[in-house]
Amino acid sequence: MNEPSAQAHWEQRTQRPLLALAVGFAVAYAVPIVDTTAGHSLTAVCTAVEWVVWATFAVDYLMRLAMSRDRRRFVRTHWMDLCAVVLPILQPLRLLRMVSTLILVGRRARMASQIQLTTYVAGAVIGLLMFGSLAVLSVERDSPHGNIRTLGDAVWWSFTTMTTVGYGDHAPTTGLGRMIAVGLMLSGIALLGVVTANIATWFIARFEKDDVEERRQTLAIEALAEEVRALRAEVAALSGAPAVGLSGAAALSGAEAAALSGAEQ
Template sequence: MKQHSAQARWELHTQRPLLALAVAFALAYAVPIVDSSAGRPLTLTCTVVEWVVWGSFAADYLVRLVLARQRRDFVRTHWLDLCAVILPILQPLRLLRLVATLTLVGRRARMASQIQLTTYVGGAVIGLLMFGSLAVLSVERDSPNGNIKTLGDAVWWSFTTMTTVGYGDHAPTTGMGRILAVGLMLSGIALLGVVTANIAAWFISRFEKDDVEERRQTAAIEALTEEVRALRAEVAAMAALGGGVRQPVPEGAEEHSR
């Protein structure tokens, strides 16, 4: 139990630093793509930042594994985290580091009870839109037959793909670009389902609260009605009892009446 508490404290204290590192990763990933004329020093710096962020998430996974009470159960229930940590080692591609970091950030965000579902979904939409745009731009910009050449084209394509509108004015032509498109489509459908379910749950909870309040008021009115009926019955019984008993006449009152 002590180890479990230590793991919970670690996850609580490292939540914000890891999110800050994720923001740093986003900037390091975006700069070389947006600024295609970036020199080698800047590109190398961004690459180092990406690996440092990935290393931080890998270290976080190892620490949580050590602090876990049942390590086998931890590995079994956190297999996605393990894959996100291992993938960049097997094939050190920037796109895989992107997917790994997004996965780890999402897993840690879900662990934080203080993060509301709406905030998480909104952050996921913005993150997927941004990273999807940058990723497709990086793989499609140099394609001879591609028509996604600018960041604006990439953002427009990501937005229409995530919403499953698909106007077709911009479309990926490379294999990796099409894989990204499939991922964005599935993510968009999933997030739309979460948003719809969240809104429906909110309306249902509101109706349930109103229904509970109405039932409470109805029960209170019924209880008051029963009390009034009981009081009326008691008053009627006392009146009947008082009418059937002859009241005593004071002395002298009878002679005075004569």
């Protein structure tokens, strides 16, 4: 039995701590946006927490790269992780740190075999709704022509955007806000496709299981019918042999009686 590699052992050991750090990132990202009265010191602390969490995920990527047996293949198959690590360095915006952290959390969560697809999709929906609402609120609240001023407006807008309903009562007016809207639309469509495919796969698997059971029963019935036909043939053969013997005996008795009758005459 093969022992797990150092990379797999590292991923298993760091799975839960990284998810806990992601929760801390969510809190640090949300506090300055929700609490408009937050002072400069609190905002600085939250920003530092965001950078620490991102840096931790970056270190995690580098450690997994160092432990990988084929580093070129690791980079090719984990290119999204690399983009998420490099993205905030190129342009140190809070929104980019949020996007990169979401990507890294999603990639690590998918590696956990105990997380089922339904749980992953539900977590992705909640995360996108929360971060999408906070992100659009942070960029639209101070816009002169914006109409997303409160957290409630932002959450409602995120719901209508992710479901591609788009009532139009709230809409982003800034370029960055529209970029967030495009990301939510694409994410909503992708998640809807995942859910639809999962449901379709479940139905197909159920139908295939029913078909397999039906074929098994059909084969069993055919085998039973073949056995019945064989038994009938054996019964017919066994019952036919004695009948022929009795007919011969009756014919012999008739001949003897005729001979006796001629002798008497």
